[in-house]
Amino acid sequence: MTLQTEAEAAFDPNADRLREECGVFGIFGHADAAALTALGLHALQHRGQEAAGIVTFDGKRFHSERRLGLVGDAFSEVSVIEKLKGKQAIGHVRYSTTGETILRNVQPLFAELHGGGFAVAHNGNLTNGLTLRRNLVRDGAIYQSTSDTEVLLQLVARSRKPRFIERFVEAIRQIEGAYAFVGMTNKKLIGARDPLGIRPLVLGELDGCPILTSETCALDIIGAKFVREIENGEVVVISESGIESHKPFPPMVERPCIFEYIYFARPDSIVKGRSIYERRKQMGAQLAAEAPANADVIVPVPDSGVPAALGFAQASGIPFELGIIRNHYVGRTFIEPTQKVRELGVRLKHSANRSVVEGKSIVLVDDSIVRGTTSLKIVKMMREAGAREVHFRISSPPITHPDYYGIDTPDREKLLAATHSLEEMRQFVGADSLAFLSVDGLYRAMGHAGRDPVRPQFTDHCFTGDYPTSLTDVVGESAKQQISLLAEAG
DSSP states (O other): OOOOOHHHHHHOTTTTSOBOOEEEEEEESOTTHHHHHHHHHHHTGGGOOSEEEEEEEOSSOEEEEEEESOHHHHHOSHHHHHHSOSSEEEEEEEOOSSSOSSGGGOSSEEEEETTEEEEEEEEEEETTHHHHHHHHHHTTOOOSOSOTTHHHHHHHHHOOOSSHHHHHHHHHTTOOEEEEEEEEOSSOEEEEEOTTOOSOOEEEEETTEEEEESOTHHHHTTTOEEEEEOOTTOEEEEETTEEEEEOOSOOOOOOOBTHIIIIISOTTOEETTEEHHHHHHHHHHHHHHHSOOOOSEEEEOTTTTHHHHHHHHHHHTOOBOOOEEEOTTOOSOOSOOOHHHHHTGGGGTEEEOHHHHTTOEEEEEESOOSSSHHHHHHHHHHHHTTOSEEEEEESSOOOOSOOOSSOBOOOGGGOHHHHSOHHHHHHHHTOSEEEEOOHHHHHHHTTSSSOOSSSOSSBOHHHHOOOSSOOTTTTTOOHHHHHHHHHHHO
């Protein structure tokens, strides 16, 4: 997870949001592999904006370009793409949940191993990565990054299995947590998904060439066809001989991350046959049924609150209006801020549309509340724009527990819902009323009768505290201590 100072958190307009995980993309056998990978990464940009990288293989050599910043800044020049020769490529967009934002942590990571080169890109987080790292370093391993992804490279390198796929499988059997890996050797493209399917990975096809990627929107941007989802616990190996499927883990009931549906996936993506856009509208409709409000207008907090607000408006019969206008061109830094500027920081990203809210009773709809500082500022902004009443509705349950599977959440004591009652939260954000979607309501919006307490259908620990895997690295240690230890190890 990435840590910030209090001043940085107060000023950064993204600091009070859930941070995206990462996005992966790989293609095998296409003459335009690098260019198509860059386009695919463009479509996955919402999953990580700190860095991007592409590795290709041209039949003789691997080529790597890894840059800090956005995909468009890193790979828009023809000269950069021309350096990435070859018919097979993998790429990655990154938000750093483990490891600093420095060039040596930018993926795909690459190493020369016995039998040839191996590049790997990872979406997710290993919950025993630090423990494995300590053991490997103690045994003489040399690390080049502070990313947990490098653990996989080290484990593959140390395997004594004769075939590469056997070495890869032996490595992933030793790791815990959430992952969608896309790897590449000089002959193969490899995809792997964790046994519970927490992180997403799909298989597509373009001009007969297989593709692996995080979301279907990356297939749409290049005109590729969706084939199927990689199953939980599945390893796929793509080569000139075709596609092989391996099942190295005992069968388990899939538990995909519920936040893919609430927040992370792009609205036009399809996950497990479900339209993300339609699911978010259903969350809003369910929220309207559970927590109605007598108001004049429904106002989404853009952009992630828009589909849920539409669903709320349609279910309640209250008009939907854009009462907040988002500035899409805000960077992570602006100027060296004074306290006054920090207090106004939310206005860099959101502006009130006074003509919509003035004199009105409004319902603000957002997807989540994390620390609550941004929600407080948005409610205040609506009142300053003349709103008569401000009712706040959240289209997910209260976030009471941190994530360890690739989402950057604060320590539990900094999660507003973990330390405040509903009424205390309402007072904190300054709303006339506040309500969240219930856990059962969230499941109903997903097409289930409710949450099965024995066999829940999703990974929903942020709301329930029900972590579906071992948390080897974090037992007895806070997230901040984990990062300190990781930095020391690096």
